[in-house]
Amino acid sequence: MSLDSEDPDFVSALARGLTVIKAFGQGADSLTLSEVAQRTDLSRGTARRLLLTLETLGYVRQDGKQFKLSPKILELGYTYLSSIPVWKAAQPVMQQVVDKLDQSCALGMLDGYDVVYIARTPPKHLAYLPVTPGTRMPAHVNAMGQVLLANLSADELDIYFRLAPRERLTKFTLVDEQEIRRTLKKVARDRYALSDRQIHSGIRAIAVPIPSLHGRPEFSLNASAEESRASRSDLIEEFLPILRAAADELSSVL
Numbered sequence: 001m002s003l004d005s006e007d008p009d010f011v012s013a014l015a016r017g018l019t020v021i022k023a024f025g026q027g028a029d030s031l032t033l034s035e036v037a038q039r040t041d042l043s044r045g046t047a048r049r050l051l052l053t054l055e056t057l058g059y060v061r062q063d064g065k066q067f068k069l070s071p072k073i074l075e076l077g078y079t080y081l082s083s084i085p086v087w088k089a090a091q092p093v094m095q096q097v098v099d100k101l102d103q104s105c106a107l108g109m110l111d112g113y114d115v116v117y118i119a120r121t122p123p124k125h126l127a128y129l130p131v132t133p134g135t136r137m138p139a140h141v142n143a144m145g146q147v148l149l150a151n152l153s154a155d156e157l158d159i160y161f162r163l164a165p166r167e168r169l170t171k172f173t174l175v176d177e178q179e180i181r182r183t184l185k186k187v188a189r190d191r192y193a194l195s196d197r198q199i200h201s202g203i204r205a206i207a208v209p210i211p212s213l214h215g216r217p218e219f220s221l222n223a224s225a226e227e228s229r230a231s232r233s234d235l236i237e238e239f240l241p242i243l244r245a246a247a248d249e250l251s252s253v254l
Contacts, residue, residue: 023035
């Protein structure tokens with residue numbers, strides 16, 4: 001049950017505290033009180049009380065006029081991850097994929113209009129991709145997101161296309177609804193998705209669903225590579241069988 005913010009059971013202080021935590025991030029690792037207030041639309045007094053409370057709990061630390069999140073904040077994320085059986089089981093399986101391909105492997109799930117990365121194992125070779133657990137990407141242009149969207153009902157997809165933003169991230173990004181729908185039909189038929197430079201120029205990814213005995217898949221697994229290191233045919237002929245074997249292994253473990 002989702003509460004309205006005006007509901008008496010809705011705890012506004014908790015909601016504001018989470019808003020303060022979310023104010024920090026890439027490019028905003030250190031903020032002043034005024035900056036936190038501005039980013040959260042809270043008064044300076046409210047922002048100050050919330051920051052000091054978070055500092056007392058150990059989730060925020062203060063250095064002069066600057067506030068930063070402390071490493072303890074990781075406990076919140078890892079508490080969630082440790083509650084997902086697939087997260088722990090996936091670690092050795094994903095490492096096997098990386099060892100075989102020397103390319104990154106990731107595990108994701110849908111959350112709203114995005115696919116959220118809940119685990120990622122990087123390759124041995126030097127490569128930079130700004131993806132860590134918690135990273136969100138538009139589901140319809142991400143390979144993991146596409147294989148999960150392809151399993152939604154027609155009504156759920158209609159809602160997705162009515163509400164989800166479709167921003168062009170590269171010149172290859174799919175933004176046309178009918179084109180995306182045709183892609184998802186093909187994904188549902190083939191049981192894999194291939195996203196070619198749709199999110200990051202020069203990056204290709206292929207993903208498969210992790211089969212579930214309880215209905216449609218909740219998680220998906222991908223492998224990604226720079227276009228200079230893997231062609232589309234490499235992803236289908238070499239990556240896909242390894243990913244499918246890994247997904248079946250995870251399914252049987254779960």
